[in-house]
Amino acid sequence: MKFDKQLAVILVLVSLLLSAIAISFYFYKEKEKVAKDNNRLVNVFVAKDTINKDTLIGENHIKQTVIARQFVLTKPLLKQEILGKYAKETIYKNEAFLKEKLSNKIEIIKEKSLDFKYNSYNMSMTLFENPNFSLEPNDIIKIISVYPKGQDTNKYAVQYIAKNIKVLGFLSEGLESEKAIFKKKIKKLVKKQQVEEIVNVKANEIVLDIKEKVLLKLIDDYNKGKQLWMVKSKLEEENEKEKEKPKKVVKKKKLVKPVVYRKPTYPIKWYSPKDKISTKTATISYADNKDKKTVKEATITEGYKNECSKTDNLLIGLSNNIYLRNKPSYRAKINSKIHKNYIMSYVSRSKIQPNWYILCDGSYVNKKDVKEISFSEYKELKK
Secondary structure, three states: OOOOHHHHHHHHHHHHHHHHHHHHHHHHHHHHHHHHHHOOEEEEEEEOOOEOOOOEOOHHHEEEEEEEHHHOOOOOOOHHHOOOOEEOOOEOOOEEOOHHHEEOOOOOOOOOOOOOOOOEEEEEHHHEOOOOOOOOOOOEEEEEEEEEEOOEEEEEEEEEEEEEEEEEEEEEOOEEEOOOEEEEEEEEEEOOEEEEEEEEEEOOEEEEEOOHHHHHHHHHHHHOOOEEEEEEEOOOOOOHHHHHOOOOOOOHHHOOOOOOOOOOOOOOEEOOOOOEEEEEEEEEEOOOOOOOEEEEEEEEEEOOHHHHOOOOOEEEEOOOEEEEEOOOOOOOOEEEEEEOOEEEEEEEEOOOOOOEEEEOOOOEEEHHHEEEEOHHHHHHHHO
């Protein structure tokens, strides 16, 4: 039998064509399988609203959503892996929960000692009408206290100027920061896609090296309704008259011991207001004799023991000096003054002014001076 070369070539070409078709079909099926797997919907738990650092995460803090698997950047956590944990840092709205941001307990971070000359004091940025987020450590600022001039609220007069105040640093959610504003990378959902986003985070507080008398004067002005403004400046020399003042000669027999400044400590303490006592007067008239009248007085005591011992809604003081007022306003009368680490039982937030909490005795406290904690957190702090 004679070998047909043309037929052999045709057979080889047909076999190659069939192999190519088989390989193409295989890759098509694999690609279709991968695409189907990528488009498969996955359940992901995200933050319902922004969750602050050290918050105990509960059902009210999370929500469930579904997104395509191809948009999931990290392995989603299960519900039981999230509930009952504490936020190690701020978790923003719609951000997916990550193991790196959760902890079984509140982390206690050792404070770094700051090099100060007078007093190291942190002030909230919200106290100032013009917070300057371009400031850096070792900058010098002036703080100006102003008030409306007369009845015209558009005209202001200077009440007090504090100069040569050194900036020691900044605090962002209780953590020290060298910058007043910095960038942070977060993961969040945008149109059901998990994406990385860089956000600007501003410091909550500024740490100042400030004299005690100057600080008390500024706080007093602020509580009277004055406005505080900050201005970056250069270090100014002291008044020449103050320099020329002769130094006092101390006799050896009357040695004065130097005053050692001790940083105040603020132990955990439960807020227990005094009972309110009032006198009611009533006039009693007699039906048979209109001219005959008797005046009766009664002493009424309003107790807060039961209300203020409730543990459902608790607050802890954050500021060193906290003023409790009779109305939700900085201009309102001060009922009492408490300190940092006071534990307060509150009823609710004011409907008129949501930034104010109503305490168990009817007093008001601003949310910048306190934060909400659970009773279990309080017991941990008491240990």
